Amino acid sequence: MNNVVTLNQLLNVGNAIQDNATKNEQYNELLDDYICKQYDIISNKEKLEKLFSSFKSARYLYDFPLEESVSISPSYEYKESFTQRSTTSQIENAVQRYIDKQMLTTDIYYSIMKVSYKLTNDEVVYLINTFLIHKSEEDIAEIIGISRTHLQKIKKSCIVKMWVDLKQYCEEND
Numbered sequence: 001m002n003n004v005v006t007l008n009q010l011l012n013v014g015n016a017i018q019d020n021a022t023k024n025e026q027y028n029e030l031l032d033d034y035i036c037k038q039y040d041i042i043s044n045k046e047k048l049e050k051l052f053s054s055f056k057s058a059r060y061l062y063d064f065p066l067e068e069s070v071s072i073s074p075s076y077e078y079k080e081s082f083t084q085r086s087t088t089s090q091i092e093n094a095v096q097r098y099i100d101k102q103m104l105t106t107d108i109y110y111s112i113m114k115v116s117y118k119l120t121n122d123e124v125v126y127l128i129n130t131f132l133i134h135k136s137e138e139d140i141a142e143i144i145g146i147s148r149t150h151l152q153k154i155k156k157s158c159i160v161k162m163w164v165d166l167k168q169y170c171e172e173n174d
Contacts, residue, residue, distance in 0.1 A: 005106040007066050010059040013112065014128045020116035021124040028120045036156040044163045045155075047170040051108070052131040058105040108169050115165045123158035126151070 009016065021028070119127065122144050129135040129143065141151040163170075 003106070004102050005064060005109040007059060007064040009109060010064060010105075013109065014132050016113060017116040017119075017128060018121075018124055020113060021119045021121055024117050025121055028118060028123075030120060030123070030153060030157040031160055033153065033156070036153075036160050039156075039160050039163060041156050041159050044167075044170075045159050048159065048162055048166060049131060051166060051170050055105060055108050055112075056132065058101065062102050062105065064102065064105075104169070108166070111165050111169070115162050118161050119158065120154075122146075122154045123161070126154050126158045127162065130155075 125144050126140055129140045137148055137151055141148045
């Protein structure tokens with residue numbers, strides 16, 4: 001049994017990320033440049049942008065509960081069959097795909113929350129403004145109050161931290 005993320009959680013994901021990072025700010029720091037150089041930042045950023053786009057769209061495409069978490073479990077049992085015909089109807093398949101999308105969105109949400117505990121406040125500003133709000137790097141640097149050159153270090157560290165926990169969702173062909 002898994003708890004499905006609520007619509008309220010999906011709508012307030014930015015605030016939750018900020019709250020989690022603030023709680024752990026004193027323990028978190030930027031990754032060293034030599035570590036970041038081991039990753040393809042440009043490609044990983046593009047993949048993460050697609051992931052966040054799908055993640056944000058899910059709140060409009062699927063029905064999530066408003067407040068309380070709802071448990072979902074499959075109501076079918078595997079039955080061995082020797083015929084070529086499918087034993088599930090098109091409706092059952094559509095419902096299963098729908099539930100799978102809800103569960104995927106839930107898994108991504110909780111992975112994003114896990115990442116948020118590892119980020120500095122500057123990385124959170126970068127994450128929210130890049131992946132959720134889609135502001136330019138120039139605007140983000142201005143929000144943080146730093147140069148665009150220094151923002152690159154924050155950007156690379158943030159993308160690597162996110163990639164480590166979210167790459168499994170970027171590599172799926174779905």
